[in-house]
Amino acid sequence: MRDTLSSLGLEATNPGAFGKGVVTSAGPTLISSSPIDGAELGRIVCADVAAYEQVVADAHEVFLEWRKVPAPERGNLVRKIGNALRDSKHSLGKLVSLEMGKILPEGEGEVQEAIDIADFAVGLSRQLYGKSMHSERRHHRMYEQWHPLGVIGVITAFNFPAAVWAWNSMIAAVCGDTVVWKPSELTPLTAVAINSICRSVAKETGFEGVFSLVVGDGPDLGKRIASDRRVPCVSATGSCRMGREVAKAVGDRLGRSILELGGNNAVIVMDDADMELVMPGVLFGAVGTAGQRCTTIRRALVHEKIYDTFVERMTGAYRQIKIGNPLEKGVLMGPLVSQTAVEAYKAAIGRVAKEGGSILYGGNVVSGLASPLYVEPTIVRAHGAMELVKEETFAPILYVIPFKGVDEAIALNNGVPQGLSSAIFTRNITIAERFLSAAGSDCGIANVNIGTSGAEIGGAFGGEKDTGGGRESGSDSWKQYMRRQTTTINYGDDAPLAQGVVFG
Numbered sequence: 001m002r003d004t005l006s007s008l009g010l011e012a013t014n015p016g017a018f019g020k021g022v023v024t025s026a027g028p029t030l031i032s033s034s035p036i037d038g039a040e041l042g043r044i045v046c047a048d049v050a051a052y053e054q055v056v057a058d059a060h061e062v063f064l065e066w067r068k069v070p071a072p073e074r075g076n077l078v079r080k081i082g083n084a085l086r087d088s089k090h091s092l093g094k095l096v097s098l099e100m101g102k103i104l105p106e107g108e109g110e111v112q113e114a115i116d117i118a119d120f121a122v123g124l125s126r127q128l129y130g131k132s133m134h135s136e137r138r139h140h141r142m143y144e145q146w147h148p149l150g151v152i153g154v155i156t157a158f159n160f161p162a163a164v165w166a167w168n169s170m171i172a173a174v175c176g177d178t179v180v181w182k183p184s185e186l187t188p189l190t191a192v193a194i195n196s197i198c199r200s201v202a203k204e205t206g207f208e209g210v211f212s213l214v215v216g217d218g219p220d221l222g223k224r225i226a227s228d229r230r231v232p233c234v235s236a237t238g239s240c241r242m243g244r245e246v247a248k249a250v251g252d253r254l255g256r257s258i259l260e261l262g263g264n265n266a267v268i269v270m271d272d273a274d275m276e277l278v279m280p281g282v283l284f285g286a287v288g289t290a291g292q293r294c295t296t297i298r299r300a301l302v303h304e305k306i307y308d309t310f311v312e313r314m315t316g317a318y319r320q321i322k323i324g325n326p327l328e329k330g331v332l333m334g335p336l337v338s339q340t341a342v343e344a345y346k347a348a349i350g351r352v353a354k355e356g357g358s359i360l361y362g363g364n365v366v367s368g369l370a371s372p373l374y375v376e377p378t379i380v381r382a383h384g385a386m387e388l389v390k391e392e393t394f395a396p397i398l399y400v401i402p403f404k405g406v407d408e409a410i411a412l413n414n415g416v417p418q419g420l421s422s423a424i425f426t427r428n429i430t431i432a433e434r435f436l437s438a439a440g441s442d443c444g445i446a447n448v449n450i451g452t453s454g455a456e457i458g459g460a461f462g463g464e465k466d467t468g469g470g471r472e473s474g475s476d477s478w479k480q481y482m483r484r485q486t487t488t489i490n491y492g493d494d495a496p497l498a499q500g501v502v503f504g
């Protein structure tokens with residue numbers, strides 16, 4: 001563990017406030033400990049209010065210069081950051097696993113996602129295209145151009161402590177913005193390590209202040225970002241509760257917010273589904289990251305004709321899942337992130353029978369492991385009217401709900417407040433297309449014959465309804481990090497007005 005930490009330049013105690021330089025901070029000291037065994041990983045001196053003020057002022061000052069650097073040159077810095085992340089992929093991936101408990105291949109996969117989005121952003125730096133339009137007025141030209149926006153506040157959740165920062169920061173940097181990152185209080189060391197990699201690369205260009213960081217021991221600095229007029233755009237990832245508060249604060253000052261909030265994702269398994277596709281898709285989707293992905297499969301909506309077969313095969317597969325130290329080979333499920341998460345798991349399990357469901361597999365905290373944070377992946381026989389299945393419990397609980405026909409299945413899929421990811425397993429193209437149609441899934445992501453999680457960076461990522469409506473990562477998500485300017489140029493000798501208006 002010590003080797004991993006020192007290879008990433010982490011000390012026993014680390015500063016948690018970085019603007020153009022290290023910002024002196026007298027905030028509380030936050031201890032980062034591993035959910036794997038409770039061991040202390042390191043300490044971080046949090047940003048106090050004065051440090052926060054300085055970091056945001058610095059980020060704004062750096063923005064005033066960074067916005068003038070040609071976008072492809074900005075892309076060049078992001079390319080170097082992507083390469084530095086490549087060099088540290090293993091150590092960073094291991095730190096992600098140590099700090100939040102996901103298995104090593106997923107920790108490394110998360111860093112790979114950060115590398116991928118850096119590559120994407122490099123290409124994007126030469127493609128920040130605006131449209132040109134035909135003016136209705138003679139000898140006039142119209143076009144749209146995209147300018148850098150300013151300081152972007154990035155508030156991140158514990159479960160993707162590297163990738164979500166990268167989705168925002170790599171894109172924001174090529175767009176000419178600077179970033180102030182407020183990471184989760186549960187994963188501050190990963191943030192310190194990533195920030196120091198970025199800063200050491202960016203230092204060569206004199207622009208290390210493009211990437212800044214304020215670590216806090218709770219949500220307070222996030223609240224400050226949300227109401228800070230110097231931050232024109234706030235990208236916030238986390239619970240729906242947090243998103244509501246951020247949306248209100250940013251909306252109050254008419255700022256822009258990108259909200260990536262909770263999910264409650266379902267897969268529909270039709271009676272013609274290929275079980276060889278269903279099994280790995282649902283298993284990874286429901287159990288991966290110990291059920292702590294925003295895109296985790298929480299509800300399996302299964303055609304009544306194959307309900308029993310599905311349950312039998314799934315419980316058989318669950319029996320083989322090895323729970324334990326996520327750094328060990330063969331382990332598929334590590335611990336939950338905190339005792340609070342374990343309590344939420346227990347509370348949900350406690351409601352199952354009261355709401356008319358029954359536990360088919362699991363339902364217990366695992367004893368005898370290195371910390372009290374390991375739980376059994378759980379399968380519940382459930383029905384669509386249960387209140388429990390409408391909520392997101394951030395733990396590996398899969399509610400298996402029967403249905404009779406595709407219309408009922410789509411209604412169940414849509415019958416929850418959240419709208420992040422969804423999927424259908426079928427070989428019937430008509431049914432698949434119905435699921436994907438305007439009257440089908442109401443989610444931001446709708447897949448066919450793959451699960452709900454493990455999105456690629458090339459597509460815009462996000463969801464509807466209580467998931468917040470934000471889109472990050474690929475496609476044209478970059479537009480949110482820039483301001484649009486519509487320009488009309490008159491190269492003639494007359495001054496015609498639009499709509500043919502004659503004035504005077």
Ligand code: NAD
Pocket residue numbers: 155156157158159160164182183184185218219220221222223226237238239240242243245246259260261262263293294295392394420462463467
């Ligand atoms: P959380 O809401 O507890 O915290 C997320 C971040 O918000 C933290 O940095 C926290 O300090 C900050 N925060 C909390 N309250 C705040 C407030 N009032 N103002 C400003 N900042 C505040 O979430 P979590 O437990 O870290 O993460 C799990 C949640 O995140 C789940 O609901 C999951 O679905 C969601 N999530 C969504 C996506 C997505 O892309 N849709 C991705 C990852 C996680």
